[in-house]
Amino acid sequence: MNIHSKQKPLSTQGGTGNKRGQIIHATIRLISEYGFHGTPISMIAQEAEVGAGTIYRYFKDKDALVLEIFEQVNKDFTTTMLHEYDADQPIQDRFIHLCWGIFRFGIQNPHEFKFMEQFYNSPYGTTLRREKLFCNCGDSSQELPLDKVFSTGQAQHLIKDLPLNALIAHSIGPIVFLVKDSIAGLIQLDNSTIDSSLKACWDAISVKRQESDIQ
Amino acid sequence: MNIHSKQKPLSTQGGTGNKRGQIIHATIRLISEYGFHGTPISMIAQEAEVGAGTIYRYFKDKDALVLEIFEQVNKDFTTTMLHEYDADQPIQDRFIHLCWGIFRFGIQNPHEFKFMEQFYNSPYGTTLRREKLFCNCGDSSQELPLDKVFSTGQAQHLIKDLPLNALIAHSIGPIVFLVKDSIAGLIQLDNSTIDSSLKACWDAISVKRQESDIQ
DNA sequence: AAACCTGGAATGAATATTCATTCCAAACAA
């Protein structure tokens, strides 16, 4: 048992006297902007206002630091998505709820959002994704909530019969683009813009009523 | 005038006796996988089967190498999109044509596609995007073909009145996700899958007929 | 031969990691 395996909530961070949190936050900020290889330990130490050696008191090495952050951020992300989620609602409502969660997380945690993006775009992240850990870090036995919405929706003929990957692409793809644009200051994501975007996502994946269906 | 500014088509590459092309291709392959900071010159030299010093005979430094590659790849990308493009066709056809081009480019040039992705995700790429050079490298006076489709489509009330960024997100976002999944071997992008995905993109951005409009 | 190329060793700067030392707050002793 050593100090490295201690787990603290990410929210307990930023104040002085909380070196660990300062290091984590500095790492997220810098890697979200410059990427893993683009942010030296020295830079992290400086941003965290901490000696370089101190970082190694809390984390085995740079890899362990980043990996631990990713796991925590990914957990927080899932929590945000599932906040007040009700699996008994209609499919469309559940879909919109989960997607709103992604927007919320991205807008409220821009650095964490870009950190995850960087992670998934790295070779390490690609491996993870291939292992189906996407959004499901640590518990691969349980079906992801969004996957569940898709399969249920398909069974009810409400959602198009596209491959699961494609449904995810049409839901999350646009959101990721929009959140990134929002973070970059290229677009203002107010509630009405988000609403209409989510409507567009739903239009993309949902089965359109046939004209003959209209009563 | 020096050797560095010479411009050769990327297609003239890979054979022995073509160091320059070997270097470019190795760089694309490696950076597409490991990113800019993750691929040292030594690795490029090894992959290109070339001495490290040789690289500096053809390119001023690492930055110049990568920038030149980006500009060429971006040009090829635009060319692929516009291949056999007819601006007199109906909006939906033009939209589908351009998006097909993105798929084609990504599937036929997976490394180049991921290279561009890496570039746009780097601080340098973000700057570029903010300068509105996206898809339009070198000639910012002319409106992008996809932008033109959107503005024309909106004027004809065929395309939803979403911000331009959102329309792009709903068009390109899903495609980028799908092509990346395809490159990672997570999905098989046959023509019918692409067709239905593009249909989904169109459904996302197009104005749906009101029930009362149906004759 | 003269001009040019090439590979890879050499160089110095940047980076990750280690470690001897300092610092400090709490426990204890007076």
Place this chain on the structure above:
DNA sequence: TTGTTTGGAATGAATATTCATTCCAGGTTT
């Protein structure tokens, strides 16, 4: 209370490694 001890936390200089770039001895082309 006041001074002393002590153990873990913090530090940043020192070390080991990696990197971008330069250099040059030999090879190739013309």
